[in-house]
Amino acid sequence: MSRGRIVPALSRRSAHRTLPRTPFDSPRLLYAACAPSPVRLAAAGSFVASLDRTLAALADPSRRQVVDLLRERPMRAGEIARATGLSPQAMSRHLRVLKGGALIEESHQSPSGFDARVRIYALRAGPMSELKAWLEQTEQLWAEQLTAFKAHLEAGE
Numbered sequence: 001m002s003r004g005r006i007v008p009a010l011s012r013r014s015a016h017r018t019l020p021r022t023p024f025d026s027p028r029l030l031y032a033a034c035a036p037s038p039v040r041l042a043a044a045g046s047f048v049a050s051l052d053r054t055l056a057a058l059a060d061p062s063r064r065q066v067v068d069l070l071r072e073r074p075m076r077a078g079e080i081a082r083a084t085g086l087s088p089q090a091m092s093r094h095l096r097v098l099k100g101g102a103l104i105e106e107s108h109q110s111p112s113g114f115d116a117r118v119r120i121y122a123l124r125a126g127p128m129s130e131l132k133a134w135l136e137q138t139e140q141l142w143a144e145q146l147t148a149f150k151a152h153l154e155a156g157e
Contacts, residue, residue: 050102051134054127057101062086063094067123070104074122095121103127 058064065084069075075083081091098104098121107120 053101054131057098057103070123074120
C-alpha cells in the first residue's frame with residue numbers, strides 16, 4: 001500500500017462495500033489518509049523550519065513577555081530589561097534568541113537620527129502571521145476529522 005493513497009480494507013465484513021465512506025471505517029484507510037507524502041514534506045521543509053524557530057523562541061515566558069512589550073512600541077534593550085526585571089546579560093540572551101527566530105529586528109534609528117550606540121528592537125509581523133496561518137490550518141484539519149468521526153458514529157447507530 002502506498003502512502004497517501006486510499007485503499008479499502010478487505011475483510012468478510014467489508015467485502016460487500018466498494019469503498020469505505022469515511023477514514024474511520026478502516027485503521028489502514030485512516031493511516032493512509034493522514035500520512036504525509038514525501039513531496040508535501042519536502043515542499044514544506046523551510047516553512048516547518050521557520051515555524052520551529054518561532055515556537056522555540058516563544059517557548060520561554062520571559063521572551064513572550066518581551067514580545068508583549070514590543071507589541072506596544074519599539075524599545076531599547078535597557079528599557080525592555082527594566083520592564084521585565086531581567087539583568088542586561090539575560091536580556092541580551094533572550095533578544096538574541098528572538099532575533100534568531102526572526103521575531104524581532106534591530107535597528108540603530110533613534111529619535112534624533114542614526115546612532116550606532118543605540119539599538120532599537122521592534123517586532124516583525126512575518127513569523128507571527130505564519131504561526132497564525134499554521135494554527136488555522138491545524139484547527140481546520142481537526143474540525144474536519146471530528147466532523148467525519150461524528151458522521152461515522154451517527155451512521156453506526
